[in-house]
Amino acid sequence: MWFTLAEHAVITAGEHDTGHGDHHTSTGLSNNKLGMWLFLGSECLLFGGLISTYMLYRGRVGEGPRPSQVFDIPFTSVSSFVLLMSSLTMVLAVSAAHKGDDRNTNLWVTITALLGATFVGGQVYEFTAFYNEGMGFTTSLFSSSFYVLTGFHGVHVTVGIIMLMSIVGIMKRSKTPGSKAETVEMIGLYWHFVDVVWIIIFTLIYLVPA
Amino acid sequence: MAIIERPPSTEVATPATPSSSLGALKRPVSTTGWKSWVFTVDHKKLGIMYSATALFFFIVGGLEAVLIRLQLAAPNGKVLNADLYNQMFTMHATTMVFLFVMPMAAGLANYFIPLQIGARDVAFPRINAFGFWAFLFGGIFINLSWFMGGAADGGWFMYAPNSGPVFSPSHGIDFWTLGLQITGIASLTGAVNLITTVLNMRAPGMKLMRMPIFTWMQLVVQFLLLFAVPVITVALFLLSFQRNFGATFFDVASGADPLLWQHLFWIFGHPEVYILILPSFGVISEVLPVFSRKPLFGYPFVVFSGAAIGFVGWGVWAHHMFASGLGPVSVAVFSVATMAIAVPTGVKVVNWTMTLWGGKLEFTVAMKFAIGLIVLFTIGGLSGVTHSVAPSDTQQTDTYYIVAHFHYVLFGGAIFGLFSGFYYWWPKVFGKLLNEKLGTWNFWLMVIGMNMTFGPMHILGLQGQPRRMYVWTEQRAGEGFFNLGFWNTFASIGSLILTVGVLLFLINIVITARNGKIAPLDPWNARSLEWMTSNPPKEHNFDSIPTVSHLDEFFHRKYQEDANGQMVQVKTAEQVLKELEDNADAHIHMPSPSYWPIIIALGLPVIAFGMIYSIPISIVGGVIVLFGVYGWAIEPSTAPDDDFDPPTTTKDVVHVG
Amino acid sequence: MTTETHSSTEHGMSNAGYVKIALILAAITALEVATYYVDFGPLFMPALMIMMVVKFVVVVSYFMHLKFDNKLFTWVFYAGLFLALGVYAVALATFHFFS
Known part of the structure; x- marks a missing residue:
């Protein structure tokens, strides 16, 4: 999981390679944004593989509990809702950043990070509850593939939170307001992507009966 | 970090004054010595480092191959025991695929893509440096397993149950899994970087359909990497969790489907095949026109067939699994798709042949290797088509026939293409010409050696000799023409000839470095932009960025059509270069060297060690990565203008990257 | 582009x-x-x-x-998405997942 962290950090930090705002690229598009979208395209194959593994194994519960026996739909619905709303606060942060409004950017970024942390906290709670109901990582193919898939997603959210907190710190150091707008936008893209992955996970894993 | 005052002097590298980052570490500023290499972000230095490292691993992988052939040279071979033999063929394949061909192609891409599209560097220079170090450390990490209880021994596609703890109790496969994870990160970041570079950093007028074919093929390759690497990442993670944390993803006894691994591996693995071959296709598509004195025949067809291969390459993976009982429908579908993919490949062979047709052929060593590729790859391609016919494939699966096939396409194809590139581009990179006479010996010994080694394997395979068999006995060798013993010995002799051939290349490098001929500016009368600069290129590549108006821009600057429609030389390469120099950009600020790429990359193997031996070590690695990332994020990629020596405040500063 | x-x-x-x-x-x-x-x-x-x-x-x-941005972004992202959808759906199909 640490690997994911390193990889994401490098790609997102890559955006910092524009020391000097104004770029004249062949397509007129920012290198950083193009790089980020390429990376997100690649991430589709990563999560696709994890989701497929879960799909293949969701019914193979062995002696352990079945999905329907452990899933707590009201609880997960609430945390899904929290993550969805963090996308709204993220987009508001990006919007403020483009207006050069560092104060509001900071505010919305912080709220986004808090919502993200709530989601991850919920996931930790959920994992603990499942574990107490007898569903360990190695209990069954279902449990292993479930923990790997949602765990990977959780790591992504956590990486996102770290980036959000870091950008708050970096913005405090920067002298010109709005100079980190593109970085905020970049983190925003990453954040929304993590959200859309959860949209799929919530539906396919939690709502569709195995 | 170069500042060019007008007029440009030969003394390009003026170091910047140190800039502090993170309040603690000053920027590295050395322009000479080892520090100028270790902390560099220059795409050319990184390209050389990629290629040099890859060449080292080529020797390692080659020695492993020789040991394999020595073991099989005579009945009851005693060179290796069964266990060591398993490690040897697994690591031979792993090394050749992941640590030689891929990074060698990445090295060429790094060096030549920016030059070919008229850029001064890649889009993300620091990511580029990080990618190289991640590849190097990943490669070392995988090979450390030799000294820590044995290397991976499950075969390069690591099927279950061989990959499980029961059949492979040593840590070899753990090293393999985590090491490939690290090189995978290198490939993925490289893909993001190079795609962005090709799309965004082209010189004015360099439309996509004016790009050299090498750049085009690399673009396709980078897209394949971008989408294929995450698939193997998933597979490797699942395997890691199975081996280290007790999950049972591929354990049949626990109700798992071992075919899941096969699917994930080959969804990655088949695009991977094209990742290996397309760069070489690109190289010879540069070499053939130059030494035929003709433009490439059907440029758009070569481009689109390359893209088509990249696309269809995603729909054929299950032909590696015909013997696994997929069911008739799947087998039929993948059979047809596999036959279909031969078409764009055939288009390329036709285009190359037509390029040669009627040309003023000049048989330099680069040209010989390029023609060698066409012939040998076609043989391998045709035996490949025989695999697409499922009934015949079922017969051939896991026999030496398969080994013969993929060595014809990978050695005769990918490696010959790379060697063609070595001889073609050596003067560009090092300013000296490789010895052509020695090169010719190098070429012929490789051709003879390779055909002697891999040719008989067709016979061995069709006679039923299984792949990965560690020993053969006289009693079961058979008689007459189809005597397995004879052909095994024959192949082993061939492998020694092949070794001598490769050795001649290494000797050639040494001789050239000592007293090679200094290369003229344009030794081959070449066509593309990378030749429109000095040998070796200056740190900033081009004094002024050229405006491109043709495919084969450099050629069209040297030659123009006269009244009779004949192409006649109007300028020498020196004159073309002089024009660029006369319009040189005044101040060029190149991306600055950085400590952070190597620091982050250094954290990765530490994390991996921890996953095998003790989690706290992983945490240390994670902290290193995190520290590096923060340093990276806070440090601007190019030092501020006032940080240069002398400080520049003028508006005409050109920033790169 | x-x-x-x-x-x-x-x-x-x-x-x-x-x-x-x-x-x-x-x-x-x-x-x-x-x-x-x-x-x-x-x-x-x-x-x-x-x-x-x-x-x-x-x-x-x-x-x-994506709706407002350059189409190139849409292309690279959806290329990854549909590729994932394609290969994994076929792989699951060979396990008779959909039948």
């Missing part, structure tokens, strides 16, 4: 617009959760899938600005 972009100056929507979209997304989520409690009969699966896709596309198009 041919287009000159109107790059980062144009950011599509007002904050009020974003809030509206978030409300729509919330409503769809509520409807999704409802399928868990109310029996939708044969409509259950298609409805759920459609809602999932709608949410996905809305977030990607509006929050991630």
